[in-house]
Amino acid sequence: MSAFETRLAELGVTLPDAPAPAANYVPYVQVGDLVHVSGQISMKDGAFLTGKLGDVMTAEEGAKAARSCAIALLAQVKAACGGDLDRLQRVVKLVGFVNSTSDFGDQPKVINGASDFMVEALGDAGRHARSAVSAASLPFGVAVEIEGIFQIK
Template sequence: MSHDARLASLKIELPQPAAPAANYVPYVVSGNLVFVAGQITIWNGEVRYIGRVGDTLSLEDGVAAARLCGLNIIAQVRAACGGSLDRVKRCVKLGGFVNCTPDFTNQPQVINGASDLMVEVFGEAGKHARFAVGANVLPRGVAVEVDAIFEIA
């Protein structure tokens, strides 16, 4: 099954690719790699999941926030591939930042929200290397930010 067909069969809706908020581009294609800039918890212009995991937001909220970041990543990759995810060969790496309290230590579980989505959409090609770290603050006060590298045909 193609990646686009899998996305449709899973009934996963993607947001519109977010415009950059500063002096950068949302993705760069270099050779057969797509480098996706950090994606935050925005759904079609609406900022969601504002707060700190372990304080005003639960672990479950953090996982949902990471999944939303993952949806934004996929939307950017689709744009980078001219509107078709079928050029994606694999998700190579994700980097995840969690706005959390100093005593919160479940950053890997939070970022699983994005990681699980990649495997759900891309199957074996969605398995990737990654990091997941805590941060004392993220842009616009959001709970999670995730960036990515994809290999494309």
């Protein structure tokens, strides 16, 4: 078990199998030492975590949805690393999309669920650049979608 996976286990997190893409794209692309991971959507217990922030979901609920996206991102990175998560050097950037009403302004609080998880799980390697934006809707009605760029060795 990798050092990162040991830390995840301490947090009570087991990485799932990397989710398969839902359409005509690949889950990640490696260019040099960077892995670009396609958007991962909010899931819980194998089901879509749906809802619109500012309507039926709070920022705190959205942060939990964002955390689920972060776990899926790490599962994709593990797959890109041939199963060896210790090849991960750092999270470079996350871009988070929040399914929210036009007057909802707490997108950063929602995406903090992913950012905070990355730092909690990976330490300094989890610190990253980030964008958090509103979306009028997301695929399957999910609450959050996050894509990421990761540096590996």
